[in-house]
Amino acid sequence: MPWLGFALRVLVGGVWIVAGVLKLPDPAESVRAVRAYQLLPEVVVPTVGYALPIVELLVGLTLVLGLLVRIGAALSCVLFVAFIIGISSAWARGLQIDCGCFGGGGFDARAGEKYPWELARDLGLLFASAWLVWRPRSRWALDNRLLHHGTNRTLTGEPSR
């Protein structure tokens, strides 16, 4: 199913690119959004706040371009698991924060009603990422030129005859 893989790459990668690009302009805001979850020790909060947007952007780019899809998708899984833990723990602790998923962050009076949707979205994207770890090959991917160059394989991984 080479087209399914391509579609999932664009979907998940697109979400990461948007999320990363929206957060890059304001590093201080990104740091505050990380701090708002009250999960990480203060010494690492700024570094995580500075690193997350660019990591998200790069994961998104690797997926959309099809560059090292398996590694990018695995990292995408790790990030979604972390965000799912973060959001559900904020919900469980009764914190009213904007997830900061696409910039922003901090207090949000309507946070309670948003959490379920955010979790559903992240779960869906987690499954899409997991699929790509399992079946990383798809159409229009740089991997097809870089990694599988000259091996004359079909996209399902079976050697062609």
Place this chain on the structure above:
Amino acid sequence: MTKKQSKATQQANMQRASERAAAIRAEHQRKERRTRTLLVSAVVVAVLLIVVAVVVAVQANRDTTGQAGAVPSGAVDTYSVAMGKPDAPVTVTVYEDPMCPYCGDFEKVSEDKLRQYADSGDVQVRYHMVSFLDRASTSKYSTRAANALGVVLDTAGSDVAIEFHNALYANQPPEGSAGLSDQQLIDLAVKAGADEQAIKGPIDDLKFQQWVVNATNDWSKKGFQGTPTVTVNDKKVGFTSAEDLLANTEQAIQEALTK
């Protein structure tokens, strides 16, 4: 002994040999692909890690949080504009963003009441401005307005600064707009009692911008994420609406006074 093999045996041997050769070739190809995959992956991952490291360094550099900056003279507890006696038994701190509409609602219901508490000598009220809503305007209004408040405090003192603070909320621009212009801020400040000549330069040049950045960081590090946040003797007051916030604040003040 016959050295001649039957044609069938010969063919079978040849086929086995070619299958072995094909298997060796395939194995060789497999190894080559593996090596290639590892090499390409290692190079790409290394490049991406360098990109992450560089961007983290750039972002850390762009974020001036924590750097030393000029503090307006007359600021209380470094970041606040205060009204009421410094030795009042109760301290009420109101954390606000100039752009935040709920802060505007709270100001409407609380301004007179809090002034009464301050005048009575029981309470010192501190307004601690933050600028986390800079992206809610097209001109970083939160930073500009909070800077202007710092300038007025610095040049004209607390009483004028409190007047100007109240004027900022009485004339609060809607979210998503360009906010008030620097000139409009200056006009409001002059009306509140500041000297135009003294405030124009520092308002235009954002003299206390770093102070505003650090004030926002201070608020965030105290564990607060939204505005308005009100504390009574450093204890956060819960609320569901502006009226509710004022009622809970008054109750906390009374409790603190009777203790």
